Amino acid sequence: MKTSCLKIACPTCGRTTVCRVRRTVRVKVGHREIAVRQVALEECSSCGERMYDLAALARIREARERARRSHAA
Numbered sequence: 001m002k003t004s005c006l007k008i009a010c011p012t013c014g015r016t017t018v019c020r021v022r023r024t025v026r027v028k029v030g031h032r033e034i035a036v037r038q039v040a041l042e043e044c045s046s047c048g049e050r051m052y053d054l055a056a057l058a059r060i061r062e063a064r065e066r067a068r069r070s071h072a073a
């Protein structure tokens with residue numbers, strides 16, 4: 001997949017090096033940590049700042065809820 005870079009300034013460092021990428025995002029669920037694979041997000045290649053859009057946040061939230069349910073079962 002080709003990464004598409006956006007012509008927007010990074011809110012942290014101010015450089016226009018923000019690109020749309022897919023990353024594995026690690027999130028805490030209780031005492032555990034889960035990996036949400038292939039989350040599409042915007043990442044600054046200069047400072048590493050990550051920006052999550054609504055779709056990315058929804059994916060992470062779903063993964064957390066799934067992990068929490070499977071843990072309870």
Ligand SMILES: [Zn+2]
Binds near residue numbers: 014045046048
């Ligand atoms: Zn930056």
